[in-house]
Amino acid sequence: MELKNKLIAQDADLPFTMEWDGVPDDVAEAVADADVALAASWPLPTNDGKAVMPEPEAMAAAGTVIRGRAIRIGAADDIGLPESVNRIAGVDISFVKGDAVRAAASLVVLSYPALDVVYTDIWPVELDQPYIPGFLAFREVGFFVEAFERLRATAPELVPDVVLVDGNGVLHRRGFGLASHLGVLIDVPTIGIGKSFYHVDGVSQEDIVATSREVLTAAGDALLVVGESGRVWGAAFRASESRKALYVSSGHRVGLLSALRIVRACARYRIPEPVRQADLLSRDYVRDVMLGDQASA
DNA sequence: GCGACAG
DNA sequence: ATCTTGTCGC
Numbered sequence: 001m002e003l004k005n006k007l008i009a010q011d012a013d014l015p016f017t018m019e020w021d022g023v024p025d026d027v028a029e030a031v032a033d034a035d036v037a038l039a040a041s042w043p044l045p046t047n048d049g050k051a052v053m054p055e056p057e058a059m060a061a062a063g064t065v066i067r068g069r070a071i072r073i074g075a076a077d078d079i080g081l082p083e084s085v086n087r088i089a090g091v092d093i094s095f096v097k098g099d100a101v102r103a104a105a106s107l108v109v110l111s112y113p114a115l116d117v118v119y120t121d122i123w124p125v126e127l128d129q130p131y132i133p134g135f136l137a138f139r140e141v142g143f144f145v146e147a148f149e150r151l152r153a154t155a156p157e158l159v160p161d162v163v164l165v166d167g168n169g170v171l172h173r174r175g176f177g178l179a180s181h182l183g184v185l186i187d188v189p190t191i192g193i194g195k196s197f198y199h200v201d202g203v204s205q206e207d208i209v210a211t212s213r214e215v216l217t218a219a220g221d222a223l224l225v226v227g228e229s230g231r232v233w234g235a236a237f238r239a240s241e242s243r244k245a246l247y248v249s250s251g252h253r254v255g256l257l258s259a260l261r262i263v264r265a266c267a268r269y270r271i272p273e274p275v276r277q278a279d280l281l282s283r284d285y286v287r288d289v290m291l292g293d294q295a296s297a
Numbered sequence: 298g299c300g301a302c303a304g
Numbered sequence: 305a306t307c308t309t310g311t312c313g314c
Contacts (some may be wrong), residue, residue, distance in 0.1 A: 196302095
């Protein structure tokens with residue numbers, strides 16, 4: 001629980017800054033207010049001590065501005081990120097069919113903007129915690145923390161500028177999903193990439209899917225997930241041509257608008273390239289190495 | 298009590 | 305998460 005106190009959901013701590021062209025000012029301000037509210041909503045003061053909790057009326061007003069409204073994240077072919085963004089990582093775990101314990105975890109680092117794989121780490125793991133919805137981090141985060149310790153020890157020059165995590169960030173029942181948990185523990189900016197989510201603050205995935213079908217008309221369109229309180233939890237995002245949206249949310253030290261732009265920049269297929277490469281790597285490992293062992297044993 | 302339920 | 309062939313399309 002005390003981990004929460006370290007979370008800063010603002011861009012202030014991001015090692016780079018972004019400029020916003022295609023986003024209406026009122027939307028950008030509403031999201032920024034929501035991020036400040038998020039950082040200030042924990043019991044103890046935040047790291048920078050600057051976060052201020054907006055009045056409830058301000059939160060509600062922000063919600064009114066952006067609820068049900070799509071925004072476009074950059075143009076189709078020039079989603080340039082700041083020059084200080086050079087590496088983007090992805091993490092994932094794949095399981096052995098019908099086995100709740102044996103799995104393979106992976107960490108990959110891609111170069112940006114080429115999106116070439118420049119580092120891979122893949123190893124077998126045994127899960128010692130059950131999967132309980134809402135507590136995914138307690139089952140998986142430890143493996144990724146170890147992977148980052150290895151990375152820092154063997155190739156510190158390849159530590160990424162930001163990590164895309166296969167799981168939600170603050171788009172979470174307690175506002176603290178796997179991506180946020182990992183970000184705090186490794187002290188690297190993280191972004192949550194979910195293929196689904198469940199009801200938070202009075203909003204269900206079903207509600208968002210219904211509206212998404214109407215307003216997400218092109219790749220790069222995002223629909224912010226605004227709770228009944230007015231708080232912005234994340235976004236349904238058509239990062240690629242695929243009709244099915246992803247759910248993007250701040251993990252740690254990245255604001256939502258920046259997170260969306262970063263995900264857009266990694267969109268070759270529906271699943272952002274760093275997460276996709278991590279997924280391919282761990283799947284191949286389970287199939288070619290772990291099942292191979294089983295067959296020959 | 299009932300339903301819902303990231304990976 | 306995983307179980308699973310073909311098939312529509314660039």
